[in-house]
Amino acid sequence: MVSLRAVSKTYAGGTVALDNITADIAPGEFIALLGPSGCGKSTLLRLLAGLETPSAGEISWENNQRPAPGEIGFVFQDATLMPWLTAAENVYLPLRLRGVHKAEAQPRIQSMLAQMGLADFAGARPKALSGGMKMRVSIARALISEPLLLLMDEPFAALDEFTRHRLQDDLHTLWRRTGKTIIFVTHSIYEAAYLASRILVMSPRPGRIAADISAKIPEDEDRRTSRAYTQLVADITHTLHKIMPHE
Amino acid sequence: MNKWLERLAPIAFGVIALSAWQAAVIIMKVPFYVLPGPIEIAQAYRDGYAVLNPALLSTLTVTFAALLLATTVGVALAVAMAASQLFRAAVQPWAVMLQVTPIVAIAPLILLWVPQPFIALVVCASIIAFFPILSNTAAGLAATPQDLQDLFRLNGATRWQVLRLLSLPSALPNFLTGLRISGTLALVGAVVAEFVAGSGGFASGLAYRIIEASYRLEIPRMFAALFLLGVSGIVIYAALGLLERLLLRKRDA
Ligand SMILES: Nc1ncnc2c1ncn2[C@@H]1O[C@H](COP(=O)(O)OP(=O)(O)OP(=O)(O)O)[C@@H](O)[C@H]1O
Ligand SMILES: [Mg+2]
Numbered sequence: 207m208v209s210l211r212a213v214s215k216t217y218a219g220g221t222v223a224l225d226n227i228t229a230d231i232a233p234g235e236f237i238a239l240l241g242p243s244g245c246g247k248s249t250l251l252r253l254l255a256g257l258e259t260p261s262a263g264e265i266s267w268e269n270n271q272r273p274a275p276g277e278i279g280f281v282f283q284d285a286t287l288m289p290w291l292t293a294a295e296n297v298y299l300p301l302r303l304r305g306v307h308k309a310e311a312q313p314r315i316q317s318m319l320a321q322m323g324l325a326d327f328a329g330a331r332p333k334a335l336s337g338g339m340k341m342r343v344s345i346a347r348a349l350i351s352e353p354l355l356l357l358m359d360e361p362f363a364a365l366d367e368f369t370r371h372r373l374q375d376d377l378h379t380l381w382r383r384t385g386k387t388i389i390f391v392t393h394s395i396y397e398a399a400y401l402a403s404r405i406l407v408m409s410p411r412p413g414r415i416a417a418d419i420s421a422k423i424p425e426d427e428d429r430r431t432s433r434a435y436t437q438l439v440a441d442i443t444h445t446l447h448k449i450m451p452h453e
Numbered sequence: 454m455n456k457w458l459e460r461l462a463p464i465a466f467g468v469i470a471l472s473a474w475q476a477a478v479i480i481m482k483v484p485f486y487v488l489p490g491p492i493e494i495a496q497a498y499r500d501g502y503a504v505l506n507p508a509l510l511s512t513l514t515v516t517f518a519a520l521l522l523a524t525t526v527g528v529a530l531a532v533a534m535a536a537s538q539l540f541r542a543a544v545q546p547w548a549v550m551l552q553v554t555p556i557v558a559i560a561p562l563i564l565l566w567v568p569q570p571f572i573a574l575v576v577c578a579s580i581i582a583f584f585p586i587l588s589n590t591a592a593g594l595a596a597t598p599q600d601l602q603d604l605f606r607l608n609g610a611t612r613w614q615v616l617r618l619l620s621l622p623s624a625l626p627n628f629l630t631g632l633r634i635s636g637t638l639a640l641v642g643a644v645v646a647e648f649v650a651g652s653g654g655f656a657s658g659l660a661y662r663i664i665e666a667s668y669r670l671e672i673p674r675m676f677a678a679l680f681l682l683g684v685s686g687i688v689i690y691a692a693l694g695l696l697e698r699l700l701l702r703k704r705d706a
Contacts, residue, residue, distance in 0.1 A: 257603050275609025286600040289704045290622050302618070303608045331703060351608070 207233045207355065207387055208254065213263035214412075215249050223249040225412035227263070231389070233354075236381050238402035239391045240442070242450070246413025247391040251357045254389065255280055273355065276300055279348030281358040285340035287332040293343045294319065294328040300351040311350075318346045322376075338369035345377070356388045362397070371430075374400055382425070395446070399438040400429060407442070409449050416449040489673040494680065497673035505662060505674070509681050512658040515571070515643040516689070519578030523635055526579065527586030528628065535594035535620065536612070552584040556642060560649040574650060574658075578642030582635040589631030593624025629697040636689045644682065 208231050215224040223246040231237060239247045252258045253265060255278050267273065287296045294315050301311045319328050322342040332340055341361060348356060362370045378401055381388055392398050398405045399421060407417040419442060423434040471491045477483070478490035485493050498505065530548070534541040560577045567573035597620045605615050647660030659678050666675040 252603075255603075255607055257606065275607065278607060280604060280607055282600045282604075284600065286598060286604065288601065288619070288622070290625070299604075299618075300608045303605065303610045303614055333704060 207231050207235075207268050209266050211264050211266065213253065213260045213265060215246070215253060215258065216261045222412040224253075224260075225414055227413070227415055229406065229415060229418075231387065233268075233387050234385045236378075236388045236401060236403045237390065238398035238405045239389060239408060240393065240395065240398040240405055241408030241413070242393060242410055245408045245410035247393075247408060248359055249413065250408075251280075251359050251389065251391055254278075254355070255357055273353075276304060276351035277354050279351065279353035279356040281341075281344055281348045281356070281361045283360045283363055285332070285337075285344040287340055287343055287347075289332050292329050292331055293324060293335065293339075296332070296343055297346045297350050299347060304351070314350060318350050319343075321380075322346045336369075337365050338373060341365065341373060342376075349380075354387065356386050358388065358390045360391050360393070363392075363394075370397075377401065378429075395439055395442050399423075399435060399442055405442060407445055407449065417445045419445065486670050486672045489676055493673045494676045497671070498677040498680075501674050501677060505659070505678055505681060508657060508659045508662045508678070509685065512640075512643050512647065512660070512682075513685060515574045515578055515646070515658065516639045516685075518571075518575045519582055519642060520632075520636055520639040522575060523579040523583035523639060524586055524632065527583040527631070527635070528590055530583075530587050531590035531594055531624075532616065532621075534591050536616075541591075548584065548587060551580060556581050556645050557649060560646050564646075564650055570650060574643060574646045577646035577649075578639050581642035581645070582639035585634035585638065586628065586631040589627040589634075590624055593627025594620050596627075597623050626697075626701055629693075629700065633690060633693040633697060636693045637686050640682070640686050640689060 210227050210229045210231075213224060213227045214222070216222050227250065239250060241247055249258065253260055256272070287293075288299075291299075297315050297318055298308065298311055301314070302308070316325070316328065319325055322345065324339060324342055324346070327335060327339060332343070335343065345361070348358075362373055365373065374397065377388075380386070381401075390398075390401060392401075402421055405417075405419040405421055406415050407419065408414065409416040419438075421438050423429055423432055423438065429435055475490040475492060478488060483490075489497070530544065534544060556577060559580065563577050563580075564570070564573045567576060601619055601623075602615065605619055610618075643658065644660045647658040648664065651661040651664045659682055663675050663678045666672070666678065
């Protein structure tokens with residue numbers, strides 16, 4: 207779907223955020239970008255989204271087709287909803303920007319909210335929603351334009367454990383059902399192991415890809431308690447110990 | 454219960470203060486041309502309302518026209534400053550300079566240059582009033598959340614869409630704060646401009662009535678006019694506060 211070839215990013219201040227990143231991302235993969243704070247995970251996501259340009263190297267897309275507006279969905283760490291709009295109006299935004307009429311978009315918005323378990327909250331404003339619900343609205347907004355690629359930057363980091371588990375379950379189900387390509391930034395080993403089909407471990411200063419672990423947990427088992435999951439968590443932990451500098 | 458007390462407190466304070474004032478004036482036998490009591494002021498209003506009310510109306514017309522002009526210019530400048538760094542750099546120092554120059558010093562010039570007295574008064578008052586709207590709106594526009602700007606960009610939004618659907622609504626609370634300050638400043642500006650213009654002899658506002666009353670030593674009428682100004686200021690402030698609550702209510706619930 208997209209290939210990164212020796213991509214580096216140096217910010218104006220001289221910070222080398224990414225150094226020589228090479229990776230191929232296939233359609234339908236669920237990739238977890240795992241790494242400590244400051245290793246350039248967000249930067250990598252922003253490069254893929256086209257919000258920043260690489261200082262060196264190149265990002266090439268399948269069939270040489272840069273995604274059109276709306277073909278990339280982005281979910282931020284905070285829900286970043288517009289407080290003056292209802293949940294439904296927030297979800298409508300990407301379609302609205304493309305000139306789709308509200309009446310025409312309404313059925314899609316309703317079904318998207320229903321999928322996210324928010325059918326009864328279409329008219330609620332963000333102030334009236336819990337943190338988990340806001341994040342669901344934010345995900346619904348990212349999915350409404352049916353993006354080919356979904357980029358998520360630590361979307362569940364600010365949620366409590368219970369809500370996080372439920373949202374992780376739902377996201378995983380959504381991925382299995384739709385086969386979307388997802389790149390998910392996290393600094394939780396457990397989250398990466400639970401969600402992803404492939405884990406890219408990043409090391410800091412400068413940001414590099416230090417390990418590429420493929421994850422295969424049988425889908426029929428209870429993932430969170432399965433042996434395969436515990437084993438994967440152990441593997442990732444060992445890998446991290448090997449590559450992270452000890453102080 | 455507590456809420457009620459809070460509502461009642463300013464009224465009770467006013468009544469007590471007015472009674473004390475009246476009592477002091479009577480007991481100390483202060484002559485009315487030095488300090489009239491509230492009763493004399495009320496009588497002066499009863500005798501003079503045919504003159505005072507139209508004057509108030511005239512001052513308020515200038516105030517609202519000035520507020521309208523200040524809002525238009527203030528918001529337009531804020532938007533232009535948010536859109537162009539160069540424009541901001543070019544205009545900001547001049548806007549500050551206009552703000553710190555006392556209006557009494559500029560007013561005679563404006564009255565000289567603008568032949569139509571009503572427009573001249575409106576221009577003077579809006580020079581005082583536009584700055585809070587400009588600076589608050591500009592601050593609000595500059596604080597548009599970066600993540601949302603990125604989201605708009607990812608979805609191919611035009612600059613106009615970003616402005617209309619994101620920046621302006623997110624700056625609305627700041628704008629309304631500025632508007633509330635500007636509302637009372639517009640009244641101040643209108644009165645100051647009328648004072649300056651009053652000596653030119655074509656004014657009909659409350660300031661002119663105050664000057665006139667002071668020449669004739671009609672001190673109670675002067676106080677009645679002052680009282681009208683004070684009440685107008687409070688009403689404008691409260692009305693704009695209400696507008697603010699109404700417009701922002703949806704965000705909070
Ligand atoms: N706009 C910017 N200008 C200058 N430096 C930046 C900018 N954005 C990020 N950086 C720097 O680049 C490095 C990588 O930042 P980035 O946000 O990509 O890390 P991250 O892995 O997402 O960290 P976190 O887990 O804390 O979100 C950091 O040292 C950061 O200070
Ligand atoms: Mg980050």
